Amino acid sequence: MDDEIVVGNDVTDSETALRDDLDQVVGQIIDRACSLAARSNHPQVPDRVVIGRAHEQQLMTALDRVEQSGSNYMGGDLRAVVGSFHFRFRKALYDSLIVTASLSAAVIAAISAPGPGGLALVAAVVDAIDRFEENVTKLDANELLVYSALSNIQHRKRAQAERSAEVTALEIEDYFSVEAGQAPDKDDIIALLQMMHEKKVVRAIELSGERRYSVIS
Structure with a gap:
């Protein structure tokens, strides 16, 4: 079961609250992407990037669609809350959003040239959220859990500069055992990965005689 979380400031002005929530989502993605770009030379990303009106509307539309998706519900109930007023996501879904968007090559590249006020970086983040x-x-709820594990493992391997960032079903099983104390059956994990591959949500390659997966970001 997902733990309940709250992200966003509890303020009374709804417009300010919305902007705070958008700032927080974008800021968390940038922070995670910076951890992948830390080994290269890049200018300091602004402490606060500027989300223009056009990007603000695009971002709200994408997040609203994610919130309304079937993968955000399990048995009709939300299991986590993100945002003081505007966005309510299950923890697995929110984690996947932040991590997957941070893996975007365009976001990582934009860290090297964020533009005035981080404008180019914000544009890359918004596009990554659109793709997510x-x-x-x-995805359904079970696919989302495996997708979330896959994206987290892939991010960790990228951050540690491992030779291959693609992920095996066994690595996902081990991740569940550590993070959740129990893991879905490996055959179930493989079946879910295959379904997501057929939906063109994850990539699959054969490497050293082993099938490996990565999220499409």
Whole structure:
């Protein structure tokens, strides 16, 4: 079961609350992406990037669609809350959003040239969230759990500069055993990965005689 979480400031002005929530989502993605770009030379990313009106609307639309997706519900109930007023996500879904968007090559590249006020970086983040929304709305609740594990393992391997960032079903099983204390059956994990591959949400390659997966970001 997902733990309940709250992200966003509890303020009374709804417009300010919305902007705070958007700032927090974008800021967390940038922080995670910076951890992947830390080994290269890049200018300091602004402490606070500027989300323009056009990007604000695009971001709200994408997040609203993610919130309304079937993968955000299990038995009709939300298991986590993100945002003081505007966005309510299950923890697995929110974690996947932050991690998957941070893996975007365009976001990582934009860290090297964020533009005035981080404008170019914000544009890359918003586009990454759009792509995430297109993919995640194809997933059911069980697929989402495996997708979340896959994206977290892939991010960790990238951050540690491992030779291959692609992930095996066994690595996902081990992740569940550590993080949740129990793991789905490996055959179930493989079946879910295959379904997500057929939906074009994850990539699959054969490497050293082993099938490996990565999220499409």
